[in-house]
Amino acid sequence: MQKSNFIWGFLLIILGGLLLSSNIFNFNFLTPMLFLPILVLGIGLSFEASYFINRRAPGLLVPGGILSTIGLLFFFEVTTNWQFASRTWPIYVLSVAIGLFQLYLFSGKPKGLLIPIFILLAVTVSFLSMTILSVFNSLINFRLVISILLILFGLFIVTKKSTGQKEWN
Template sequence: MKASKGRIFVGIVLLFLGIFMLLNHLQFIELRFALVWPLFLLIPGLIFEFSYFFSRRKNNSLLVPGGILTVYGLVFFLEAYYGWAFLSPVWPYLLLGVAFGLFQLYVFGYQDRSLLLPTFLLTVLGLSNILQSYYAFDFQLAVPVILILAGLFLIIKKR
């Protein structure tokens, strides 16, 4: 029952995040996504870190994604704020590296399905920005649609 509630919560968060991003894309609201998106790395990273340090049962596997996401979130936030002076050509590949590491941890390690969501999100974010850089595609509409679909899938998926 607990896993089901968690899945529904994540689904609702993804659904509202996708709707919010879609409203921004359609210019119903104004959000400077260029400065906000690093929070999608920083906040989960801090959640992983706090989950490890403030729980009774220490789960060491929380430290790897927690450390990576926290550091990358801070670096990307500073880079976005200061105009991408250092990482502009390579930052999407850093996301793919983390996604690959989390996927390996899932396949060869814990088989914990909660690793698949950050793996999926990092892969989509990394690949979409690589394709946008090299092929000048506009993925600003694809990301909110993917989030809405993922949120709906998690909400209505049968146990």
């Protein structure tokens, strides 16, 4: 069987599965809002599949990883009515790191790729942590929590018994 036939057959199986699930679960994925995420995800997965079928041109994994990640993010955003978009935007940066990391894994692990991967990962983690902290800050008064933690830690230090240390007289 030709490899291109395998890819087309695989894509048709996925399309048929989506149509079947829409009939069984009353889930309409052909709406314009859901079609775009599925299209982006499908293009990304086709890049991924074309590398793993041929085991040549690992550069295909970079756009495959980026588009697959963005397609999954779009699918999540559309199904949640984009209510988390202000918090999930760092995933776009992460998608590039995922594509480069796949290239790193399947192209002989060139150490030079680790530099942009770690930079993009650090940027993503820092932005996600700021986003998460802003969510927690709106839910919890951090000054109150920090002040209580400082009092508890001070009480622990004051009430802690001496463990064999000599006292200064």
